Structures are given as C-alpha cells and as structure tokens.
Amino acid sequence: MTSNQALFERAQRVIPGGVNSPVRAFRAVGGTPRFIARAQGPYMWDAEGSRYIDYIGSWGPMILGHGHPAVLEAVQKAALDGFSFGAPTEREVELAEEIIRHVPSIEQVRLVSSGTEAGMSAIRLARGATGRSKIVKFEGCYHGHADALLVKAGSGLATFGFPTSAGVPPEVVQHTLVLEYNNLEQIEEIFATQGGEIACVMIEPIAGNMNFVRAQVPFVKRIAELCQQHGALFVFDEVMTGFRVALGGAQSVYARLIPGFAPDISVFGKVIGGGMPLAAFGTSRKIMQHLAPLGPVYQAGTLSGNPVATACGLATLKQISQPGFYEALGAKTQSLVEGLSAAAKAAGVPFVGDSEGGMFGFFFTAELPQNYGVVMATDKERFNRFFHGMLDRGVYLAPALYEAGFVSAAHTADDIAATVAAARDVMKSLPGA
Ligand code: KE4
Numbered sequence: 001m002t003s004n005q006a007l008f009e010r011a012q013r014v015i016p017g018g019v020n021s022p023v024r025a026f027r028a029v030g031g032t033p034r035f036i037a038r039a040q041g042p043y044m045w046d047a048e049g050s051r052y053i054d055y056i057g058s059w060g061p062m063i064l065g066h067g068h069p070a071v072l073e074a075v076q077k078a079a080l081d082g083f084s085f086g087a088p089t090e091r092e093v094e095l096a097e098e099i100i101r102h103v104p105s106i107e108q109v110r111l112v113s114s115g116t117e118a119g120m121s122a123i124r125l126a127r128g129a130t131g132r133s134k135i136v137k138f139e140g141c142y143h144g145h146a147d148a149l150l151v152k153a154g155s156g157l158a159t160f161g162f163p164t165s166a167g168v169p170p171e172v173v174q175h176t177l178v179l180e181y182n183n184l185e186q187i188e189e190i191f192a193t194q195g196g197e198i199a200c201v202m203i204e205p206i207a208g209n210m211n212f213v214r215a216q217v218p219f220v221k222r223i224a225e226l227c228q229q230h231g232a233l234f235v236f237d238e239v240m241t242g243f244r245v246a247l248g249g250a251q252s253v254y255a256r257l258i259p260g261f262a263p264d265i266s267v268f269g270k271v272i273g274g275g276m277p278l279a280a281f282g283t284s285r286k287i288m289q290h291l292a293p294l295g296p297v298y299q300a301g302t303l304s305g306n307p308v309a310t311a312c313g314l315a316t317l318k319q320i321s322q323p324g325f326y327e328a329l330g331a332k333t334q335s336l337v338e339g340l341s342a343a344a345k346a347a348g349v350p351f352v353g354d355s356e357g358g359m360f361g362f363f364f365t366a367e368l369p370q371n372y373g374v375v376m377a378t379d380k381e382r383f384n385r386f387f388h389g390m391l392d393r394g395v396y397l398a399p400a401l402y403e404a405g406f407v408s409a410a411h412t413a414d415d416i417a418a419t420v421a422a423a424r425d426v427m428k429s430l431p432g433a
Pocket of ligand 1: 021022023025059113114115116117119142144145204208209237238239240269270279395403
C-alpha cells in the first residue's frame, strides 16, 4: 500500500505542487495531503485505507454523497451510449429546462465545463450586452481564475496571502473595481462616480470563498437598485450556493427577504454537474440574444453540455428536487454547526458558525465576519490545529480557513454525532482553551 507521503513526493515530481488545484496541497494548514482512493456515501478512504467523514464533497458537487445508486446508474447508461459527440443532444435540453424550472430569474442557459468558464463568459456577456467595460467585484469573493476576475480573490490566493495573481498584466484588470463586501458607502460611491461605465456587479451572495460570509440584505437590495438605475447588470455567482443552499439557490433566499428581487445573470456549477465537469450561466432571453451564434459575444466549448456530465447532473437534480430534501439537509447541517459551537463553548474557545441548506462555515472568533479584512484577522493557528486534530480523528474538513464546508444527504445523525464528539476532544487541546 503506497503512503500518502510517498504519493505526494511522486506527484510533486510531475505535477506542480503535486496537485491539480492549489487548495488541495494543504499549504494553508500544513501537513501531507490525503490521496483519496475511493469514496462512498459520506465517506472517503485515502491511499493508506484511513476513512474520513467527508465535509468537502468535492467542494460542493457531492450533495447526495458519493456513489448515489440512481446517479451511478444514469452515468453508466449514458457512457454506454457515447462519451461526447460535439453535437446537440436531448439531455442538454432537459438539463437546461430543469435548471430554468427551478430558477425563475432565468429564461435561457448556456452549459459549459467549469465555474471559471461560466463566470468568465457571464462577464463577457454583460460587457457585450451593455457595451461597457467596467466590472465590480468584492474582495474575498472568488469567481474562478479568469484573468479579469483574479484580483484580490478570496479562495486559494487569499490562502497564500497574495491578493492578486502574478501573470495578470495590469491592463487586463484596469476595468475591474474591487470593493469591500457588505460596504454600502463604497457601492454608493462607485455608482455615483462611474455608474454609467459599469457593465456589471458580480458577487457571491453567500461568500463560501471567505469560508461563510453572507451578503447583508440591505447591501444586496441596494446593489440591485443601483444596477437597475444605471443600466448595469447584477451577476449572482451561484457556483457554490446554487442548488446547494436551496433548490432555487441563494437568490431564492434573498427573494424571500427582498420582494421582487432577482439577479440579471446567474452563474452555476458544482451541484448541477453532480461531480462531473459541468457549469452554466443563465439570464433573460433578451440578454442571451447577444451570445454566439445569435449575437456578437463569442463563447464556445468542446465538451460543453457533455452527454455523460449532463446525465450525472440531471440524475442529481432529480434527487434533490424531491419534496423535503432541503429541509432535511438544512436541519442536519444546522445541527452540525450547533454541535461544533457547543463543543467550543465547553472548551472556552471563541467560535462562531453559520449555515444555509447544505453549506456551512465557522470561525475561531466571537462574531460572524462581514468582510474579507475581518476574516483575515480570525485565529488561523487555532483553525489549523483544529483542522489537523479533526483529520487525525477521521473528519475531513476544508484544509483552508477561507473555505466553506458541505454536508450531504448521505451524512447520518451518527456521522454528525461522531464529528461533534471528535470536536469536543480537539477543542480541549486548542491553544488558549
Ligand atoms: P471552477 O472553475 O473551480 O469549477 O469554479 C470556480 C468558482 C467560481 N465561483 C465560485 C463561487 C467558486 O467557489 C468557484 C470554485 N470554488 C473552489 C472552492 N473555493 C473550488 C476548489 C478549487 O479551487 O480547487
């Protein structure tokens, strides 16, 4: 049996950092990444045969848990009919119809292969549809690694402490304005001075790339009003929150709090692919008229709407749209956060957590952070010690302070109880406990 360490050394000889996505390298928390051999339900087993209760779920997609029988069967059947054709298929239409059915703010979607592609294309569409160049994003939000958006990103880059990426020429980001999340004055100011030049404002409605920070209702409401007033488009990046926090995504949560609220463009990924490479962006038919082959905004992809990936996504959506799915998932996730909070309280460790649907986050601090600066100031040492203590006890949390956690339908009450029991143990050993 090859050890994780041996695999990591071998991987580093042929793959930069030994990983195909930086956060997997454990550089934020230290130690050796676990090379996963297989997964089933809420569990993953590493190359050494150690079992973990999985709270990453592939960073969101695995909302049903690993290896759901109906999804597995759909993927196996689709694969037998062919992997990829580079031609339209009925299943892409079915998946588009299903996404639109659950998200009333969109009339049409374009399927792509990653959240980065979806976010990048949404920006290009917003710029093409408005004829404007400026885009507004918020510090701490991560929308994939497209050049124009990789400015003060909140995911892997924040973990490495480099707020902007090397290799992005200044002229590429000259039109990208980065504001503070939840800062009303700044958004008022930017529209007052540059409103007529702004193509779109892009936001993670619940920022899972700052662990778990909610956009405040007045903030979201005001952005929507200002966009409307100045002819800019409001882009909701729901790659993480879409079909994860609710069947209608975070926008359905805000629509309950802000009468008539709807973003102009929505970006999806993760859950809609069920673990296979699939993402999407959606908007009104009117705005989509600008997109190739109808209009001048170019966008394309060899594997876009891939027949096996759409089968995986459709089978996943079929399961999660069953009545009561999100009520049960939300209650389970909430019980996890409450259990972790109780464990911290018993150990006298400052801790705060939050959750929505199957997504959760926590910080070693007293109050829920409202922006990137506050997140940066939370106790990293305690987080890292907690992460490793839990990993040693068979609980796999996100290996970075800036990442959210995910519960699946496959996690049982016993799994939650075992996690909380491990946390009680680890919290006692934290510095300052
Ligand atoms: P992908 O290109 O990784 O499919 O999606 C980019 C993306 C876009 N928007 C949001 C809100 C996202 O969270 C992501 C990707 N999320 C990270 C986790 N923070 C994926 C994990 C990773 O980078 O390895």
